[in-house]
Amino acid sequence: MAPALHQFLLRVKSLFRRRRMGREMAEELEFHQAMLRQRLLRQGIPAAEVDMAATRAFGNVTRWHERLCELWQFRTLENFLRDLSFSARLLRKSPGFTAVALLTLALGVGANTAVFSLINGLLLRPLPVPHGEELAVLRMEEGGSQPRYDFCTPFFRSLEARHDVFADVFAYNPDTLQVQGRSANENIHGVLVSGQFFRALQTAPLLGRYLTPEDDRRGGSAAGLAVVISEHFWESWFNRAPDVVGRKLVIANVPFTVVGVMPKRFIGADPTERPQIFAPLSADPIIDAPRNHIDDGTHAWWLTVGARLQPGITMAQANASLFTVSGPVLHEASDDSSFIVDEEKGHFHFAAEPGSRGFTYARLLFRRPLVAMFGMCGGILLLACLNLASLLMARGAARERELATRLAIGATRGRLIRQLLAESMLIATMGTAAGLAAAPLVSGALAALLTSGNSSLHFDTLLDTSLDLRVFGFAALIAVASAVLIGLVPALQATAGNVNDHIKDGQHARQPYERRKILPRLLLASEVALALVLVVSAGLLATSLVRLFKSGVGFDPRGVVNIAFSMDKQQLEGDALMRLYQQLGEGLSQQPGVKSVSFQFIVPLAHLHWTGRYSARGGSPEIFDMNSVGPNYFGTMRIPLFQGREFRWSDTKTSGLKIILNQSAAKLLFPGEEALGRLVTNVQEQSSYEVVAVVGDTKYRDMRAPAAPAGYVPMMQDEQKKPSLSAVVRVDGPQAPLASAARSLAARLAPSIPEPTLTTMDEVLNNSMSAERMMALLAVFFAGCALLVTAIGLYGTLAYATARRTNEIGIRMALGAQRTRVMAMVFWENALVAAAGSGAGLVAALFASRVLASFLYGTSPRDPWVLLGSVAALTIIASAASLLPALRAARIEPMAAIRYE
């Protein structure tokens, strides 16, 4: 191997000093001859004969020089470079073809790389922690279709204490922390972590220390409550002060000591989170006050649990061990026998799965849409390749004579194929480079589309879609695959067959063999089929999105703005707090353009929900979606009020409990009867509520599901001491001034609360459909591209083929063929291909759309209108693309055409 390597390196070196090497070779040979001549002279050969004698002894100098040059030449590489420059010349000569080739390929590669880097960021990239392969994510199997990943505190604390298979078991919960700033509290994104969290993730702090099990106790360690902050927060909040360790942060009005700073690369265990503050889990009653997830025991499912395996323990062993402890942990956790019986019915048990990539709910949400998108991108790339292959093949056919001539004078077929492949490789490389350059932009935009303010994720959720080695590897793979796909078939085709025939046939009119060429047609037909599949998918997704939009939500979202106030850490509570809300409402309603103002606890369709069980007297309990709302809520939201009245500020705790039911709920509790004025009972609290109104149904949890039975209670009677409500403002005109108005109102009336946040109802609706919207947008874009690419392919190949038949057509016309006949002849050539492709594509689309069925709302995957429309779109495009060459053929002047050769 070593000599071969040596040889390779020397040859590469010689490439760059070719001229000097040649000179040196000549000099070396010249030196030898000079010495030789001297010797011959010494031996007494007459001066006149010395040259001849020297040549006899030495041999032909030129020949030896050439031998030396050959020795040093880098044959393959030099040929390759020559092929490349030849191809570059050819491509420059047909800029139209080159532009189309590069654009379509760049599009395919760019889209693929972009989606792949999203998939990479969300699904593949490992957490930046040492020995990630030892990490596990724990889940619970309860017999349902989906495993659960949200644990309650008792389960976690029992598991945390066991170290038989796991070195560390940790839990975390992303949270929003109210940190005291200069004037008011600020909302900072953080995470509550258990004692073994940092130990399990094995990342050393930048400064100070990380949190340990001693910190994860009620009240903190002996030294008090501690937090660790991120490097980013250290920068933004403490201006990178070197003495940050030991300083105080007032979180939820309680002082915490900063004990450490984590480096930038550390992001915790959720790849979509960038927590600024890491606080101990046990501080939840302080941080989330007045809520308390820890004392809620088996009623609060709020923790994500991970673990690090003991060295030498496999995932199977860990699972076996978890299985055996599941029963005891369940019994330890709760005294509620009905809960335990329920869980045991579902064969409740814990399980572990590999956790090197961390855990994020976004993965569960977006895995399938991403994979579906990846499929579409793959389709568009394949389409681009097919298109280029058929264009190159058409061009190869035009070059048949040149290639045949070269074959005839001794070029090997391999050499010609290599040369044709160099061309496709050049296209592929340039296309890939262009695509790769555009990919970060595209994937950034896609990531923004995916996670845009999606409130089920956190507000500063980030997805790292940066290009890494894996993405580059993927792009390189695409480039090579597409080069081979584009180039190999046309190259084989162009160099096949009998040299003699090719040379003779060349440009001639006599080309019966062209009819028999099935391969180019097959390529074009599959291109049409693939385009149809893409168009049908896009049609289905877009139809579904439109239907989803039109399905209505039961209220009028246009012009409604939600302003969220965080009231849980300020002083006022109960009726005093309600008076504050009333003042805020009055302040807001005086803003320009504001028509009406109310309040709600839960913003519908923002992925939060609250349920309650209610029954009519003697009836069975029913589960309702619940909300707590303010006066004039239904008017503000434009939810129809069928009977009764809105809540009033006077509906306080002392004035008797009130409830408003929606139509479905009223029908469920009082079938066929009047609901107004009746009493319903909250099953859990055994308290009675008077029904004061019946209102229209609205969608609450999910856009896709029909409206569920729901109940509304007045915010004034909310059980929470300090409810954080959102103002619902219906505003006419610009909404932006409202944000600053709300800020100044809050600063005046409730100076300690964080800045209120403003979201429009339109945003909420858009976010609740983000996956659908993204898929539909992409699909439509891809379908447009597919149509364009197919049109180019159909046009290009037909134009080439027709140009080569100029002679034949001229003869036909000279013999009396009519122009319309000629036109039809050319046109039909493509029409047949398009028809065959559409047929095959329709069948393929019927299969492919089944995959999409789960993404569709109110749309059958075999929706006849979509199918029909897609075929029609493709037919029109194909006809337009074929008509141009046909028209051109019909305009051929017979005399000119025959003289052409």
Add this chain to the structure above:
Amino acid sequence: MLREENAGELIQGTLEMLILKALARGPLHGYAVVEWIQQTSQQVLKVEEGALYPALHRLELRGLLQAEWGASENNRRAKFYQLTTEGRKRLNAESLRWARLSAAVAFVMQAS
């Protein structure tokens, strides 16, 4: 094949071995290599002298020789070749192989 003038023609590959041997005592330029071979073989072994150069360059490419430009004995610029460690190893191996081969051929030829 056994014509008189071809008596000194070299078997393929042998030339390379002879070059390595010639360079065993130190760096030489091409002409000196030829001279040494001819003298040492008492003018029996004759090569078309130009044929030496492809062989030299092949050996250089394979890393058995190292070349350097220097001044010749009559003060002209000349390319001097020198054995590399790799080349010395090869020379030893080739010598051994040649000794075995020629002894075996001698045995066969002396058999009655």
